[in-house]
Amino acid sequence: MNIRQLLDDRLTTALHQLGAASSASAIVKPSARPEFGDYQANGVMAVAKQLQTNPRELASRLIAHVDLSDIADKLEVAGPGFINIHLNSQWLAQQLAQNTTEANPQPQTIVVDYSGPNLAKEMHVGHLRSTIIGDAVARVLAYQGHQVIRQNHVGDWGTQFGMLIAHMVSLQAHDNAWAMQLADLESFYREAKKRFDTEAGFADLARDYVVKLQSGDAACRQLWQQFIDISLNHCEALYKELGVQLTRADVKAESSYNDDLAAIVQNLKDQQLLVEDNGAQCVFLEAFKTKDGSITPIIVQKSDGGYLYATTDLAALRYRSQVLNADRVLYFTDARQALHFQQVFSLARQAGFVKPSLSLEHMPFGNMLGEDNKPFKTRSGGTVKLIDVLTEAKERVYKVVSEKNPDLAESERQQIANVVGVGAVKYADLSKNRVSDYIFNWDNMLSLEGNTAPYLQYAYARIQSIFRKAGDIDFANAAITLSENAERNLAIKLLQFTEAVDSVAKEGLPNHLSTYLYELAGNFMTFYEHCPILKENVAVPTRNSRLHLAQLTADTLKTGLNLLGIDVLDRM
Numbered sequence: 001m002n003i004r005q006l007l008d009d010r011l012t013t014a015l016h017q018l019g020a021a022s023s024a025s026a027i028v029k030p031s032a033r034p035e036f037g038d039y040q041a042n043g044v045m046a047v048a049k050q051l052q053t054n055p056r057e058l059a060s061r062l063i064a065h066v067d068l069s070d071i072a073d074k075l076e077v078a079g080p081g082f083i084n085i086h087l088n089s090q091w092l093a094q095q096l097a098q099n100t101t102e103a104n105p106q107p108q109t110i111v112v113d114y115s116g117p118n119l120a121k122e123m124h125v126g127h128l129r130s131t132i133i134g135d136a137v138a139r140v141l142a143y144q145g146h147q148v149i150r151q152n153h154v155g156d157w158g159t160q161f162g163m164l165i166a167h168m169v170s171l172q173a174h175d176n177a178w179a180m181q182l183a184d185l186e187s188f189y190r191e192a193k194k195r196f197d198t199e200a201g202f203a204d205l206a207r208d209y210v211v212k213l214q215s216g217d218a219a220c221r222q223l224w225q226q227f228i229d230i231s232l233n234h235c236e237a238l239y240k241e242l243g244v245q246l247t248r249a250d251v252k253a254e255s256s257y258n259d260d261l262a263a264i265v266q267n268l269k270d271q272q273l274l275v276e277d278n279g280a281q282c283v284f285l286e287a288f289k290t291k292d293g294s295i296t297p298i299i300v301q302k303s304d305g306g307y308l309y310a311t312t313d314l315a316a317l318r319y320r321s322q323v324l325n326a327d328r329v330l331y332f333t334d335a336r337q338a339l340h341f342q343q344v345f346s347l348a349r350q351a352g353f354v355k356p357s358l359s360l361e362h363m364p365f366g367n368m369l370g371e372d373n374k375p376f377k378t379r380s381g382g383t384v385k386l387i388d389v390l391t392e393a394k395e396r397v398y399k400v401v402s403e404k405n406p407d408l409a410e411s412e413r414q415q416i417a418n419v420v421g422v423g424a425v426k427y428a429d430l431s432k433n434r435v436s437d438y439i440f441n442w443d444n445m446l447s448l449e450g451n452t453a454p455y456l457q458y459a460y461a462r463i464q465s466i467f468r469k470a471g472d473i474d475f476a477n478a479a480i481t482l483s484e485n486a487e488r489n490l491a492i493k494l495l496q497f498t499e500a501v502d503s504v505a506k507e508g509l510p511n512h513l514s515t516y517l518y519e520l521a522g523n524f525m526t527f528y529e530h531c532p533i534l535k536e537n538v539a540v541p542t543r544n545s546r547l548h549l550a551q552l553t554a555d556t557l558k559t560g561l562n563l564l565g566i567d568v569l570d571r572m
Helices: 003-018 044-051 055-063 089-097 125-143 160-174 179-180 183-196 200-215 218-242 253-270 310-321 335-350 387-403 410-431 451-471 485-495 495-508 511-529 540-563
Strands: 029-030 040-043 071-080 082-087 109-113 146-153 275-277 280-283 298-301 328-334 361-367
Touching: 003 029, 003 040, 003 082, 003 495, 029 485, 044 055, 044 082, 044 328, 055 082, 055 298, 071 183, 082 089, 089 485, 109 125, 125 218, 125 275, 125 328, 125 361, 125 387, 125 495, 146 298, 160 183, 160 200, 160 218, 183 200, 200 218, 200 280, 200 387, 218 387, 218 410, 253 280, 253 298, 253 310, 275 361, 280 361, 298 310, 298 335, 335 361, 387 410, 410 511, 451 511, 451 540, 485 495, 485 511, 495 511, 495 540, 511 540
Parallel strands: 109 146, 109 328, 328 361
Antiparallel strands: 029 040, 040 082, 071 082, 275 280, 280 298
């Protein structure tokens, strides 16, 4: 249940009945301070201005008109026209008792485009944000009942692959040395690039291979496919390590649209949208005219006949609209691509490549920075491999666990290191606003204090220890009573889970869920401090009610963290 939405719907309907415009909203939000109620309606002042009436008077009329007697104990006017809403504790307890995931009444087909590594290199930290943010949002949408189609739009086409194939061919002549070298894609790429830049004749050879590749030469395609398979194996190993729900079946590479690119260009030409500029085929959209009157063109075909990212993205959009029949398409990419997607979305609509109802949403994200506030690099200034970050995270956690719990079995230490280490790296990113840059800091992300994965995982494990201590007590169907403020505040926070999930689904911001989970853990700690559970003087009904609240908290923490792609542990 989404309590905020329920209250907003009822109060907004009542506002309309009092003469407010159809666009008016009650604007219900959780109260920042519990003493002012559980929720607050803030939309009356704007409506009063439209109706040219006193806002406090309108708020009083709204309270008298709306019927919230089944939900709230008290409604009161505050300040210039706010309405404070105090929910009924018995109603809250009833909602907790029957709080189950409801089927989405309006499921959509939603394409989520994320990760998208370039298969010429190993995945590095620059791929982390797209991969885990996209995965978290895809999980949330699937949880809501939508049909989620994951699309991993990998870069597997273009000039650099001619360079790599040329390098492979030359190494093949020396006892298949290329097979061993390909185990390290990064160094393989560097060697090929060095030859491309310095070795006489190699660049021309590489360009020849590009032509052969794009012309369908069988031998060239075979070498290319071998390289792609090795690269994808690297990616899949990383996805497994990260707990990311991407498979080979989700890969929709640039090359898969190759046969449609000429048709895209021809279609634009038929619609007289193309302009030749220095031999290239371009589209100039008036919507993107700058102050000086110039327009940054969308180049769909180079002067040499080659195609660009924009062409492939247009083909992908047409496929996702006309074949996949998507209702929404979400793109999780670097913020620097914002203009590119604005232009491509606009052109796709103008050209009729997508249906008018299709929602096209670019979900940009900022950069991962080092302590120097510059893009995160190795000490030597090189690219940081993603696998190296995950390995170090696990090693750091393993060291701490071994020092604090030397008697733990080796298998348990390894399990804790894997779950906590990977979870910490992911949560450090997911807990930040997607559009912001953030600083990578080991101490912060691995801390057991503050808004971190280890803190939330520990909160879950601590609740499990309560159940172990409780033994065989049967509390699964215990009636919930909310007599203490800490119990009541915990209940309200538990019931706000749907609000957090809905926000992630709507805005593509996983930090809304991580913030919620952090607040929930804090509410539980307060509840645990003020409301004894297993002490001898606690009455059985109260004890079982509190055990039930603890179970609901553990379940919510586990569900929420799993939606972020993070595992939990029963012991830490």
